[in-house]
Amino acid sequence: MAIKVFIPTPLRAYTDRKVEVEAQGQDVGEVLEHLMQAHPQLRGQLMNPDGQLRSFVNVYLNDEDIRYTGSKKTPVKANDTLSIVPSIAGGCPAAVASGRC
């Protein structure tokens, strides 16, 4: 099953600036794995070293947060879309000590 994956702005640097890419799989986990194999730099952005999704990156199948639908085991159907939605805060990151935007 090939479905559309929406790539958020902060991650487009790792998908050759594409806004949408296609990825294959029977469930969300397989789709994400396929996506990361096609764009290896995404792995470090999406996953922590244990292979779990990083907690400030949410994944939605259509409009549902996969945490509530079975996480990576959430089954995927034709015409589904996957959205990767990281937390954003705009302005200056806390890491920049000057605090000025």
Add this chain to the structure above:
Amino acid sequence: MATAVEPAVLNKEEILRYSRHLIIPEVGMEGQQKLKQARVLTIGAGGLGAPVGLYLAAAGVGTIGIVDFDVVDFSNLQRQVIHATADVGRSKLESARESITAINSNVKVVGYNTRLDSSNALEIFRGYDLVIDGTDNFPTRYLVNDACVLSKIPNVYASIYRFEGQASVLGLPDGPCYRCWYPEPPPPGLVPSCAEGGVLGVLPGIMGMIQATEAVKLIIGIGEPLKNRVLLVDALNMKFRELKLRKNPHCPVCGDHPTVTALIDYQEFCGLGRGGVAPAAEAASAEAASEERVEVTARELKQELDAGKDVFILDVREPFEFAIGRIANSVLIPLGELPRRMEELDRERTIVAHCKMGGRSAKAVEMLRAAGFPHVRNLTGGILAWSDQVDPSVPKY
């Protein structure tokens, strides 16, 4: 929505002023009176706070509180339309107060010229009907969220990055809070700032207007709020999408058995030290650690170059930034390309990496040290510091 007080009376001037509201059945005199009685607190008079302040003033919100300790910077003017050129260098709070009063002198502006933190947030929030989160960093986002939940005040949330925005109304009874949505913040330095990532100036205008609209709706009690859902705005393609948000019954702040019942240290929560600075390049990989210092100031670098030291200056910014201005003899390898291009660099040479402000180059230094480059340092403060301390002919941006 407002606390139980005598209905606010509108005088003749106000009736004329708000006539276009009064003749809409969904608003009417009753709705306008609710607006007059309402007390809305905006956190930040910046990109998001600007349209919120202006339009809530126009709408006749009776009391607008503003929390902002910053001064207007020239680069703010590209989007923070509540401030004008003549306000550069002035307190954002005072500039915002003046703009709001000029639109509508019926509005009472309450200013808080302070940084919002765990010691003052609950006190400041007390008595307000709504909080509008227009802040620009993760620790404050989590602070505002927790303070809203603890105070039982809705949090009209929006955030932006480049061309994308998110908006939702959090902290409603039976609704999710920010922690239900994102239980943990990203590690510091991972998400670039507006200064490093840029932002399309009109975007906070769109998102701030969505916040102002939600505020008006909540005050009057009409329409459907952005409850249990988040609006994702892609301004570049002008696409609006919605995702479902759920209240997490196990949420540590708003769940059935909360464990966070007081405000915490949010700098620490977001992985930052006391000074609000990430334990950045000092935490570089132990195998690649050398005895050399990891940071160098612009002045120190200039002294080394003048003394004839062989230093390879690595610029890790993007090509369009390189086009704005560069340090002489620097070589550009954008940070995103560094992993696959680092073999172009000479391991034996002394390398100083820089970006615009020092954040991206700190990551580059970590990356190179972990890959076994022993002589790599970070230019503290980036090319902006170089322009300040060494060569003012290099444009700041």
